[in-house]
Amino acid sequence: MAYPAQTTRIRRELLVKTATAIRAGDLPGRVDRFPLEMRPRRETALRCCVHRERAVLRYRAMALLGFSVQDEEDELKPLADYAREALVRGSRDPRLLTVIEEACGGCVRTAYFVSNACRGCADQSCVAACPKQAIAVRGGQSAIDPDRCVNCGKCKDACAFNAILRIPIPCEEACPVQAIVRGPSGRRELRHDLCIACGKCMQACPFGAVAEQSEVVEVLGALAAGKPMTALFAPALAAQFQAPLERLVGALRRLGFTGVVEVAAGADLAALAERLELEEAPFLTSSCCPAYTGLVEARVPTLAPRVSATPTPLAYAAGLAHERFPGVPRVFISPCVAKRREALAGAVEHVLTFEELGAALVAWGIEVDACDPGPADVQATDRGRAFAMAGGVAAAVGAQAEVLCGLGAETLRRLRLYASGKGPARFLEVMACEGGCIAGPCTLADPKVARRRVPA
Amino acid sequence: MEPVTVTICMGTACVVMDGSRLVLLEEHLPERLRGLVRIRGERCLDLCTRRSAALAPFVLVDGEPLANATFESIVLRIEERLAGRA
Numbered sequence: 001m002a003y004p005a006q007t008t009r010i011r012r013e014l015l016v017k018t019a020t021a022i023r024a025g026d027l028p029g030r031v032d033r034f035p036l037e038m039r040p041r042r043e044t045a046l047r048c049c050v051h052r053e054r055a056v057l058r059y060r061a062m063a064l065l066g067f068s069v070q071d072e073e074d075e076l077k078p079l080a081d082y083a084r085e086a087l088v089r090g091s092r093d094p095r096l097l098t099v100i101e102e103a104c105g106g107c108v109r110t111a112y113f114v115s116n117a118c119r120g121c122a123d124q125s126c127v128a129a130c131p132k133q134a135i136a137v138r139g140g141q142s143a144i145d146p147d148r149c150v151n152c153g154k155c156k157d158a159c160a161f162n163a164i165l166r167i168p169i170p171c172e173e174a175c176p177v178q179a180i181v182r183g184p185s186g187r188r189e190l191r192h193d194l195c196i197a198c199g200k201c202m203q204a205c206p207f208g209a210v211a212e213q214s215e216v217v218e219v220l221g222a223l224a225a226g227k228p229m230t231a232l233f234a235p236a237l238a239a240q241f242q243a244p245l246e247r248l249v250g251a252l253r254r255l256g257f258t259g260v261v262e263v264a265a266g267a268d269l270a271a272l273a274e275r276l277e278l279e280e281a282p283f284l285t286s287s288c289c290p291a292y293t294g295l296v297e298a299r300v301p302t303l304a305p306r307v308s309a310t311p312t313p314l315a316y317a318a319g320l321a322h323e324r325f326p327g328v329p330r331v332f333i334s335p336c337v338a339k340r341r342e343a344l345a346g347a348v349e350h351v352l353t354f355e356e357l358g359a360a361l362v363a364w365g366i367e368v369d370a371c372d373p374g375p376a377d378v379q380a381t382d383r384g385r386a387f388a389m390a391g392g393v394a395a396a397v398g399a400q401a402e403v404l405c406g407l408g409a410e411t412l413r414r415l416r417l418y419a420s421g422k423g424p425a426r427f428l429e430v431m432a433c434e435g436g437c438i439a440g441p442c443t444l445a446d447p448k449v450a451r452r453r454v455p456a
Numbered sequence: 457m458e459p460v461t462v463t464i465c466m467g468t469a470c471v472v473m474d475g476s477r478l479v480l481l482e483e484h485l486p487e488r489l490r491g492l493v494r495i496r497g498e499r500c501l502d503l504c505t506r507r508s509a510a511l512a513p514f515v516l517v518d519g520e521p522l523a524n525a526t527f528e529s530i531v532l533r534i535e536e537r538l539a540g541r542a
Contacts, residue, residue, distance in 0.1 A: 005526070008474050013510050016472070240476075242466035242497070251468075358472035362509045367500045368468045446477035 007208030013038060014057065015216070015356060018064055019363035022220040027087075028080040034061055052102065056208075059100040063211035066218075068098045086217040093213055096197050096340050097190055099180075103209035104187040107169040110149040112156055114142045117163035129158035174204035176407040177298045196294030198407055198432050199337040199441030212337060212353070212442070219331055219350050220360055223256035230259035230321045232314070232348060233333040235267060235380075235388035236437040239450035240354055243369035250371030252333075255357075255364055259325040263332070264380030266317030267387040271396035273310040278399055284308045284427055285418065286393050291338035291432035295407050296415065303419040313387060314339065318347050320378045333357050335440030338432065353442035382455035389454045390436035391429070399427040405434045459494040460537045462530060463516040467500025475513020475525065484527040493534055 014034060021030040035057035039050045059069045061079050065086045114126075120140040127135050127142065134148035135155050142164075144155070156164040171180045171188055180201045183189035188209070190201075202210040222229055231252045238245045252260045270288065278284050287293055287308040296303050314332060321330045330348040332339060343351045352360070361368065386392035394401035402425035404411050411430065417423050433439040438454065439447040464478045479497050503514040503521055511523035517533040 005474065012473055016509055241468060241471055242499070355472075358468070362469045362472050362504070365505065366468065369466075369499050444471050444474075444476065446480070449476045449479055 007206075010038070010057070011060065011208065011211075012355060012359060014060055014064065015359035016362045018061070018216060019220055019356075019359040022217065023224050023360075023363050025224060027217065027221075028083040031061060031065075031079040031083050034079075056100060056103040059102055060208075060211055063098050063100070064214045064216060066092060066213050066215055068093060068095050068213060069100050069211070070098060083217065087221060092215050092218070092344070094344060095190075095192050095213055096337050096344075097195065097199075097202060098211055098213055099188050099190055100209050100211055101185070101187045103207045104205075105207045105209070106186040107171075107188075108167050109146040109182065109186070110144055111151045111166055111169060112144055112149060112153060113165045113167050114144055114155075115163050115165050116141065117161055118142050118159075119161055119163070121160065123160070125158040125160065126155035126164065129154040170204040170206060171201035171210065174200035176200065176295055176412070180210075194298065196291055196298060197338040197341045198291035198294070200407065200432075202337070203441045212340075214353075214356060215350055216352070216356050216360075219352050219356075220363075222329070223360070226256065228258040228325075228328050229256070229350075230261060230325045230328045230330045230377075231255075231257035231333055232261045232263050232266075232317050232321055232330055234335050234339070234354075234437060235262070235264040235313075235385050235392075236335045236440065236443065236450070236454075237333055237354060237357075238385065239388055239438050239453035240358070240443065240445045241368040242453075243371075244373060246373035246375065247371045248368055249376045250374050251361060251366050251368040253374065254366050254371055255360060257331070259321065259328060260376045261317055261321045261324070261330075261378040262376045262380040262384070263313050263317040264384035264387060265320060265376075265378045266315065267313035267384035267392075267396070268381050269316040269320075270310055270313045271383060271387075271393070274308050274393075274397045275399075277308055277310055278397060278427060281306075282426070283418070283421075283423065286427075286429045288312045288387070288393060289338070289430065289432050289437075290342045291336070291407065292430040294338065294341075295412075295432070299412060300415045300419050303415055306418070312342065312347075313384070314342060314347050317378070321348075324377055335437045335443045336433070337441055354440070354444050355442050358444045385455045388437050389451060390431045390434075392436065392454075394427060394429040397427055397429075399425075401425050401427040401429055403429045403431075405431045405436065407432050457492065457538075457541065459492050460534045461494045461496065461516075461518055462534065463501070463519075464495065464497050465501040465503065465512075465514045465516075466497045467502075467504065469500075469504035469509040470513035473509065473512035478513060478515060478525060478527070478530070481527065481530060484531070486531065489531065489534060489538075492538060 021027040035054035118141040179191045179194035331350040438450040515525040
């Protein structure tokens, strides 16, 4: 996974502590101690000091409780108050991600930097190359004026000494829609109006500064209280644990889910529908990855009419769950952030990510491979289960297909080709994540390990 | 020489604490250790409940538990074991 190892562990440790407290019915009583417990005074710090780390953990917890860090009005408001508010709020915040300003490294203002390898040469080729007069020689070395620099990189190319470095800003580079930008404070800000919830910024930030606004309080709270709930699990979940699918179903039941539905069963239906749709259309592109369809709308709108009208596997599965267990709240177990958006749009009532589910299993003391095996209430075929990995959709639709992964420049080039009607395939499957849903930003297992467990 | 045995826990808590990739240890062994290590994946070793899930992932190196295991810390422990035998 692309996550830096340390920030992943910190996030998951906090998740496990939160889930444990929710299970014990004492989240407000415990949550303010989490930062102190996780960073005791003598611990060596990853950042400048334990105090900064505690502050970051506090905001991470705030996001976990479902709040936007940007909404904080009183720095002294205890997490316990947020936890209590979370328990009674009626609907979730429509924003999915929040930037923890305390964690953001406030990466460089311009992507180009003159290192001290600069010889202050007589040629001043960098100065000549700059179209914005943003670079000048001062005191024997070149310097870039960040107010003028437009990040074109011409100075770097012009330097005979390779003295000018390009310093990437990981979140900005990863974002395919320019939704994460530098705010007035120098820290990054999210443009929610542009964000497609692909989660790439969250995966890319080495400071772990982008956090999800979760609904663990609602979902795990309801499970702890013994309220009926139906779990709809994404196909990629089965690849996360070293255990047979039937035991995973058993684990979900032990956690308290009264119904268990394989979203892969929805994928079976979606594949059939998409196959029929393709008989009538000269060309189609897949509709199941909401980050991809969001990218099409934002960046290649001319391709939008070619996006399959077939509902997503989740939409089908939500219908199946409703037929089987009418009126019971449905919880989608998701590998990614983008599906939260689909859920918010009304597909299901709640979302729990793989990470959050994993934390709940640990908190409840459930070992997946030791659970009583049993079938899901709505079962799928291996064809639907293969949607977990890139190529699964194309294989199930059964047309002459091209499969693309990622939302970067290479994918955009291909998409524009297809939008112009010159694409070579009849069906184009696109997955936002490299390798498909098993590599989603909220998964647990390393995709290299997980892929071995997906039915071919 | 008898190889060092590395037992990798594949239980739920170890996966949750980002330990799933440890089963790929073979690919991460430095050349000098190839052939000197026997790697086994195991069901939950129950170290998470006896100690703390926050210390996961766990592995056993010649039966000795190693908490917060990473490729680097496992390799270090293997080398210590081999040095102790020489």
